[in-house]
Amino acid sequence: MNQLLKKIYISIGIAGAFTVSACNTDFLNTKPLGEATKDDVWQDPALAEAFVNEIYNGLSSGGFLETMLSSATDETMFTHNYGMKNMGEATISPTDAEYVNTRGTFQWGEMYKRIRACNVFFQNIQKVPFDKTATGERLKGEVYFLRAYYYHQLVRAYGGVPLVDVVYTLDDKDYTIDRASFSDCVEHIVKDCDSAVFYLHAKDASIIKGRATEGAAMALKSRILIYAASDLHDFPTAKAKSTVMAAAQKPEVLAYTSGNRTERWQRAKAAAKAVMDLGRYSLAFPSPATPEEASANYQQLFLADNTESIFSRYFLNTKSEAGGQIGLYNGLNGYHNWSGNTPTQLLIDDYEMSDGTLFNWGEASHKANPYRNRDPRFYASILYDGANWRQRPTDVASKDPANQTQTGVYEVWEPEQQKIINSPGLDTRQGPVENWNGSFTGYYMKKFIDPNVDAQYFRQEVPYPFFRYTEVLFNYAEACIELGEDGEAREYLNKIRTRAGMPAFTESGAALKARFQREKEIEMVFEEQRFFDVRRWMVAPVTVGRALRGINVVGKLKPNVKVTLYQRNETNYDYTYTPVTLVNENRIWLDKMYFMPLQRDEMNRNNKLVQNPGY
Amino acid sequence: MYEARIPNPYISWEVANNYNVGLDGALLNGKIYFELDAFMNKRSGILVRRNASVPQTTGMTLPAENIGKVDNKGFEFRIGYNNTVGTKFRYDVSVNGGYSKNKIVFWDEAPGAPVWQRSTGMPMNTALYYEYDGVFKDYAEIDKNTVDYSALTNNLRPGDMKFKDIDGNGKINGDDKIRYNKSSQPTFTGGLNVNLQYSNFDFALLVQGATGGALHINTESGEIGNFTQDYFDHRWSPDNPSSVDPRVNDRNDTYWATGNTYWVRSTNYVRLKNLEIGYSIPEFLKKKAGITNLRIYANCLNLFTIDNLKILDPESVNGNGQYYPQSRVLNAGFNLTF
Numbered sequence: 001m002n003q004l005l006k007k008i009y010i011s012i013g014i015a016g017a018f019t020v021s022a023c024n025t026d027f028l029n030t031k032p033l034g035e036a037t038k039d040d041v042w043q044d045p046a047l048a049e050a051f052v053n054e055i056y057n058g059l060s061s062g063g064f065l066e067t068m069l070s071s072a073t074d075e076t077m078f079t080h081n082y083g084m085k086n087m088g089e090a091t092i093s094p095t096d097a098e099y100v101n102t103r104g105t106f107q108w109g110e111m112y113k114r115i116r117a118c119n120v121f122f123q124n125i126q127k128v129p130f131d132k133t134a135t136g137e138r139l140k141g142e143v144y145f146l147r148a149y150y151y152h153q154l155v156r157a158y159g160g161v162p163l164v165d166v167v168y169t170l171d172d173k174d175y176t177i178d179r180a181s182f183s184d185c186v187e188h189i190v191k192d193c194d195s196a197v198f199y200l201h202a203k204d205a206s207i208i209k210g211r212a213t214e215g216a217a218m219a220l221k222s223r224i225l226i227y228a229a230s231d232l233h234d235f236p237t238a239k240a241k242s243t244v245m246a247a248a249q250k251p252e253v254l255a256y257t258s259g260n261r262t263e264r265w266q267r268a269k270a271a272a273k274a275v276m277d278l279g280r281y282s283l284a285f286p287s288p289a290t291p292e293e294a295s296a297n298y299q300q301l302f303l304a305d306n307t308e309s310i311f312s313r314y315f316l317n318t319k320s321e322a323g324g325q326i327g328l329y330n331g332l333n334g335y336h337n338w339s340g341n342t343p344t345q346l347l348i349d350d351y352e353m354s355d356g357t358l359f360n361w362g363e364a365s366h367k368a369n370p371y372r373n374r375d376p377r378f379y380a381s382i383l384y385d386g387a388n389w390r391q392r393p394t395d396v397a398s399k400d401p402a403n404q405t406q407t408g409v410y411e412v413w414e415p416e417q418q419k420i421i422n423s424p425g426l427d428t429r430q431g432p433v434e435n436w437n438g439s440f441t442g443y444y445m446k447k448f449i450d451p452n453v454d455a456q457y458f459r460q461e462v463p464y465p466f467f468r469y470t471e472v473l474f475n476y477a478e479a480c481i482e483l484g485e486d487g488e489a490r491e492y493l494n495k496i497r498t499r500a501g502m503p504a505f506t507e508s509g510a511a512l513k514a515r516f517q518r519e520k521e522i523e524m525v526f527e528e529q530r531f532f533d534v535r536r537w538m539v540a541p542v543t544v545g546r547a548l549r550g551i552n553v554v555g556k557l558k559p560n561v562k563v564t565l566y567q568r569n570e571t572n573y574d575y576t577y578t579p580v581t582l583v584n585e586n587r588i589w590l591d592k593m594y595f596m597p598l599q600r601d602e603m604n605r606n607n608k609l610v611q612n613p614g615y
Numbered sequence: 616m617y618e619a620r621i622p623n624p625y626i627s628w629e630v631a632n633n634y635n636v637g638l639d640g641a642l643l644n645g646k647i648y649f650e651l652d653a654f655m656n657k658r659s660g661i662l663v664r665r666n667a668s669v670p671q672t673t674g675m676t677l678p679a680e681n682i683g684k685v686d687n688k689g690f691e692f693r694i695g696y697n698n699t700v701g702t703k704f705r706y707d708v709s710v711n712g713g714y715s716k717n718k719i720v721f722w723d724e725a726p727g728a729p730v731w732q733r734s735t736g737m738p739m740n741t742a743l744y745y746e747y748d749g750v751f752k753d754y755a756e757i758d759k760n761t762v763d764y765s766a767l768t769n770n771l772r773p774g775d776m777k778f779k780d781i782d783g784n785g786k787i788n789g790d791d792k793i794r795y796n797k798s799s800q801p802t803f804t805g806g807l808n809v810n811l812q813y814s815n816f817d818f819a820l821l822v823q824g825a826t827g828g829a830l831h832i833n834t835e836s837g838e839i840g841n842f843t844q845d846y847f848d849h850r851w852s853p854d855n856p857s858s859v860d861p862r863v864n865d866r867n868d869t870y871w872a873t874g875n876t877y878w879v880r881s882t883n884y885v886r887l888k889n890l891e892i893g894y895s896i897p898e899f900l901k902k903k904a905g906i907t908n909l910r911i912y913a914n915c916l917n918l919f920t921i922d923n924l925k926i927l928d929p930e931s932v933n934g935n936g937q938y939y940p941q942s943r944v945l946n947a948g949f950n951l952t953f
Contacts, residue, residue, distance in 0.1 A: 035619060050616035081868050091870075093766040095789020109671040116674025117617060161672075168673040170621050170680075175670050436838040584868070586770045600789055604727030606670040 042124040045135060051121060052139050055146050056211075058114030060105055061323030062313035062464030063528040064448070067103045068330075068341040073530045073544045075521075076341040077441055077585060088548065090590040094600035094615050101599055105528065106153040108602065112164065118147040119167050138207065141199030145212035145220065148192035149466075152224050155185045156532050157596045159254040159612060163188055176608045181252040183259075186228045193221035204280070209305075209314060215280055216311035219467035222271040226475040228256070229264035229482070230536035232594060241538050244591035248613040254595065262483065269479035272472050275310075281469040282307045286499050291354060291376045294501025299380035302448045303462050308469035317459040326462065327455030330445040332383065333437040334406060334426030336393055336456040341526075342439040343382050345549035345579050350521055351378040356503040361579060370551075370577050376501040381525055383444035385425070385553040385575075386568040390451045392426075396433055400426055402567045407442040408553030410573070413562040420557060423566055440582055441550035447526055465527065470496060474520050481513050489516070496523055535594050545589025548582040590614065623678035632657045648709075649694045656687040665723045683722055685739060689715030695808075705812045712805030716827075731781060731793045740800070742831065743792040746779040747877035750851055752858045762787055767870035774851035774862025776871035795829070795879060799932045802827030806888075817893045824885040825929070832880060832926060832934045833873045837865030843936075845926045884922035884929035890915045908952040916944040 031037070041047040063069060071078035071087070078084035083098025085091075092100060101107060121143050130136040154161045162177040163185065180188070196217035204213055231237045232245075235255040239246040251257050256264070275281070284306035285297035305312065315324040322329075331337025349359055353366075354373045360366050371384050383389055387405040391397070400406065406425025414421045424430035429438035450460040473492045480489035486508040493516060494504040500523065505515050517537060521530055534540040555573040557563060563572050592614025603609045637652040661683030669677060695709030722734045732743055751757050757771045762780055764771055766788040781791040807822040836842040842850075842863065849860040864872050871877070893912035901908065922929045931938055 036616065038622075041616060047616055054617040081866070085868065089769050091766060091768055093788050095792075096766065112672050112674040113676070114674075119674075120618065164672055164674065168675055170623060170675075170678070172673075175673050177670070177672055588769055590769075601667075601725055601728075602671055604725035605668055606672065607727060 038124075042127045043129065045128055045130045048121075048125070048128045049135070049139060051117070052142055055114050055117045055121070055143060058110055058146070058150055059313055059466070060110075061315070061321055062466055063105060063526070064313070064315075064323035064326045064464045065103065065105065066322060066325075066329045066340055067099060068526065069104065069528045069531045070526045071341045072099065073534065074344055074346040074546060075525055075530055076343050076347070076445070077548055077550075077582070078341055079339050079437065079440060085585050087593075088544075088585050088587040090588050090593050092593075092597060094597045094603065094611065097597055097599070100157070100596045104157075106157040106596075108154065108158075108599065111150045111154050114150050115147055115164060116167065118143050118150075119165060123167050134203075134206070137199045138203055141196045141203070141214075141217070142212040144192045144196035144199065145217045148189045148196065148217065148220055148224075151185060151189050151192070152220060155182070155189065155224070156227055158598065159595050160185045160252075162606075162609075176606045178608045179250070179253045179610060182228075182233060182255055183252070186224055189224045190221055193217045193224075210312065212311065215275065215278060216467055218271070218275045218278070219310045219472055222268065222275055222472055222475045223467070225264070225268040225271045226478055227532065227536055229261065229268045229479065231538045232536045234261055234264075238538065242591045242594070244614040245594065250610050253610060254612070265479045265482045269476060269483065272476035272479060275469075275472045276476065281310060281472075283469060283473070283495055283499055284308050286495065288376075288499065288501050291501040294499065295376035295379045298377050298500060299447070302465075303450055305463060309463070309465060310467040310469060310472075312463040312465045314463045315459065315461050317453075317461050320459070323464055324459030324461065325455070326445075327449045327453055327460050331449065331455045332389070332405065332427040332444050333434045333439075334392070334396060334400070334431060335390075335454075336396075336434060337437075339427075339437045339439045339444065341445060342441045343443040343445060344441050345443075345551055346543075346546055347521075347525065348378075348382065348384070348443060348551070349549075349579075350518055351375045351382075352502065352518075352522075354502070367577060375522060377522055381445075381447040383446045385442065385551075387446075389446075390454075393454070393456060396426060399432070399565070400567070401565075404568050405444065406431070406566070407439060407444075407551070408555055408575070410555035410566045411557040411563075412566050413557070413564050415564060425553075425566075439550075440584060441548075442553060443551070445526065470523060471527075471529070474516075474524070477516060481516060486512055493519060538594075540593065541589045544587070546587065548585050548587045549579050550582050552578040552580050554578075618676055620676045620678040623680055625681070626662075626679070627660060627681050629658060629660045629662060629681065646698050647694075647696050649692070651690070651692050653690040654688070657684075658687070659684045659720075661685060663723050667723045667725045667728075684720035685717055686720055687715060687717040689713065703814045707808070707810040709808045710805065711808070712803060714803045716802045729782065729790055734794060737794055737796055738798055738800075740798045741794050741796060742798075743874075744795050744831070744879060745787070745792050745871075745875035746781065747871075747875045748777040748779045749858050750861050751775050751777060752851075752856045761785070764870075772862070773853075773856065775869065776861050776875065776877060778871075778875060792874075795876065797827065797829035797879075799828055799830050799882070799934075801825035801882065815895045815897055817891075817895070819889065819891045820887070821889040822885060823888045824883075826883045828882040829879050830882050830924065830927065830929075830931070830934050831873075832878045832936075833867075834936045835866055837863075837868070839866065843926045878934075880924045880926070882922070882924055882929040884920055884924070886920040886922075886929075887918040888916065890918055906951060906953055909949060911949045913945075913947040915946070917941055918943065 036047055041051055067078055067082050067084050068076065070076040071084050083103060086096065087099050125136060125140060128136060160179045160182040163180040164177065168175060196212065197214050200212065200214040200217065207213055227233065231241065233255040235251045235257045238255055248254055284301055288294035288297055313323060315321055317324055328337050329340040333339045351359065351374045353359055354375060383405045385405060385407045389403055389405055392400050392403055406427050409422050409424050411420050412423045426433055427438060427444065429435050429440065431438060448462055450462050453460040473496060477489040477492045489512065490505050496519065497504055505512060507515055517539065520533060534543045554576050558572060558574060561572045595612040597615045598609055598611055603611065634655045635652065639650045641648045660681035662679035662681060663683040664677040664679055666677055669675065691713040693709060693711040695707060697707035699705045717738050719734050719737055719739060724733050724735060734741065751771060751773050753773045757773065763786040766786065778787050778791060780787055781793060804825040809820040811818040834840065834843060836846065849857065851857040851860055851862040861871060867873055891912060891914035893910050895908065895910040920929065927936055928941055930941065
């Protein structure tokens with residue numbers, strides 16, 4: 001049968017060739033217009049550069065996806081589930097981890113697809129006839145950075161992963177490969193960062209916005225080294241703090257099993273210092289005159305590039321991408337937005353009072369006015385009941401001429417019935433506008449959301465910061481604290497405090513470490529930091545493992561006051577604030593959550609993979 | 616610019632070997648007529664991507680390769696009887712049907728996948744489901760439960776579903792999903808046709824049915840959409856603590872809201888697709904009225920359906936209920952030809 005088919009095929013081919021030979025045979029050898037062959041790509045500098053451009057797509061929209069990593073922490077809660085609930089409830093497994101495998105920023109398959117592209121690039125780049133060798137050098141630097149970035153995404157999510165530096169073909173008989181040790185992975189990433197720096201050194205001026213730079217590679221190196229030095233990745237420490245970690249099948253895949261921690265901290269400190277010594281970046285808006293100015297500055301910091309932007313993902317409102325829709329995904333349902341990632345009461349409570357003391361529900365003045373006199377960054381990051389926001393959409397405007405966030409329930413006078421009724425706010429799950437979307441927590445994200453864009457219809461152009469200078473200062477301060485250099489740590493932490501309009505730290509030792517950890521939570525909220533920080537610090541059980549909390553706000557009319565259209569007003573209303581535990585996401589912490597599970601399907605394809613502990 | 620796929624230089628035709636045996640005939644002067652046909656298709660070299668067996672760490676976007684093998688067997692038939700009794704009564708009754716079942720002989724499989732999840736030996740386009748095993752009626756039952764559900768939920772509640780622990784390791788997880796041997800495609804479809812004519816009256820009937828298909832139902836019920844009547848009526852509640860049906864949930868916010876055999880329902884059905892009665896006026900009246908023909912009729916589409924699905928149309932292949940339903944249509948009218 002096969003033979004017969006082949007004969008038929010050949011004879012048709014011959015007949016065809018004879019028929020057209022009288023005319024012109026060129027059209028038989030056309031190249032597809034939508035694709036280019038491998039040989040063409042590596043003979044054409046423009047195509048080679050286009051190949052590199054695509055590798056950047058592994059960055060996705062950065063942290064600006066509909067399901068934000070912050071909702072797998074105590075920062076926010078994701079309203080629509082989408083597999084996010086399994087993260088908070090610690091019910092992800094090798095066979096069911098929707099967020100990890102399909103929605104997050106560190107998807108295994110996606111990262112390896114781009115790592116392969118990097119390897120294909122290195123296999124072929126020598127062939128490309130660049131006019132200026134500088135272009136080829138720059139592309140090499142970018143690809144080294146990208147490969148390091150993708151490995152760092154895998155390593156901080158899964159621990160040590162297979163280090164693939166070959167370009168597999170269809171003819172290979174064996175695709176199985178072991179997970180490399182944590183230490184080898186860190187060295188691989190560091191080496192790629194160093195190579196990137198070598199090729200990108202002093203080229204900033206010629207590099208287009210959004211591409212990798214020397215500074216980006218150095219900041220990445222700083223980050224991976226501060227992770228590497230942390231508790232979770234020092235096996236003796238991790239083992240002592242967690243029985244699940246102690247039972248790890250191959251501890252060297254997750255942590256250093258030997259070696260000197262002090263040296264690791266010193267190396268991390270040096271890597272951070274190297275970025276600082278570049279002199280290319282600085283804290284933006286370093287010295288505000290008033291708390292209000294500090295608040296306005298902080299909001300502005302996350303709406304556009306500034307002196308501390310090291311590596312960011314940019315968006316155009318003309319291009320349909322997730323990253324431009326952060327306002328739509330997270331905005332208030334009373335603005336026809338989707339209320340996706342909503343700040344939790346746990347986060348709100350972690351904002352200090354403006355004098356640097358802790359907020360405390362037990363204190364009568366705090367409970368009576370929880371949103372008064374808080375850290376200026378609170379007002380720039382969070383929309384709470386009564387907070388001013390942009391113009392309401394036309395169909396809702398008449399219900400709220402004051403344009404204020406409404407997450408409470410308020411008494412109003414109903415003239416027809418001649419009585420007082422309870423009216424749920426516009427931005428609640430009982431309100432009149434798309435209430436199935438409303439926030440469960442009673443708060444909304446403000447940071448990163450452009451107030452000048454009507455997110456219902458338009459996309460915003462706010463960049464996502466993968467690396468900003470503040471993180472490098474935090475890395476430096478963290479290493480200093482661990483090395484006992486508290487004075488040096490305070491100096492840099494207090495630059496961040498001053499910029500925020502908050503009083504300086506004076507603590508030392510464990511107290512300083514605790515303040516540093518809270519400071520990073522607040523300053524870098526929604527920036528994909530905390531998910532990893534609480535793990536490597538091994539404070540997850542007492543932070544992200546806490547029960548989810550939200551707020552009930554009730555506005556009661558004062559005696560003899562008749563208000564028919566609600567607006568926040570302390571003359572007319574008595575407000576009460578009651579924090580509540582939210583039961584629809586039953587958050588707990590299990591130690592398996594320190595690392596994400598490897599997919600069972602992938603383990604079935606590669607029997608050398610060892611599962612992470614606790615799964 | 617990216618690698619659209621790894622080139623496969625060996626790509627070739629898919630090969631199909633078809634075998635057919637047919638028999639058409641008539642008996643008793645054409646009063647009995649029949650068509651019988653049996654077939655077997657053996658397809659090989661079916662283009663399949665080896666995504667199930669090649670690790671993602673290779674980073675490869677795999678090309679289609681000629682590796683799949685599928686057998687398809689079945690038969691079709693139509694048997695009828697027509698006759699004329701006297702001069703006024705004519706009738707024609709026939710049944711027809713088709714049965715077809717395919718079986719995967721070779722497919723790309725993950726080497727480590729449990730036997731009960733392999734697609735080889737199963738029909739094409741089947742899915743993996745947890746096997747439903749009742750509902751936790753109350754907290755007493757949850758307290759007695761010894762199976763570990765922690766991979767699905769950390770908070771079992773009355774009205775949550777029980778699943779079978781297929782691999783018997785005391786733990787419910789993805790390894791306990793089974794490959795369901797039915798797809799939304801029925802294996803047998805058939806019909807009954809009846810045509811009667813007595814004097815100037817005529818009567819036609821079409822009954823249609825199918826067996827062997829199953830549909831996974833997943834409506835967007837909860838805060839965004841309504842529940843089906845069936846779900847609402849039978850739901851677990853504190854007042855009606857069911858051991859069979861689950862409590863209400865909001866879309867997919869429970870581990871059992873989708874992906875288990877509770878939601879897979881048989882789509883077997885028998886449906887009276889068409890029923891028509893007509894009357895043509897006699898010749899002498901036609902002449903009198905000066906017309907060629909006048910026929911008065913009444914018909915009905917989809918008059919009744921017997922099925923177990925109840926919730927959705929058994930002819931639907933879409934389990935979310937988002938389709939335009941078949942309607943029952945009653946027509947009455949006349950055809951007038953001058």
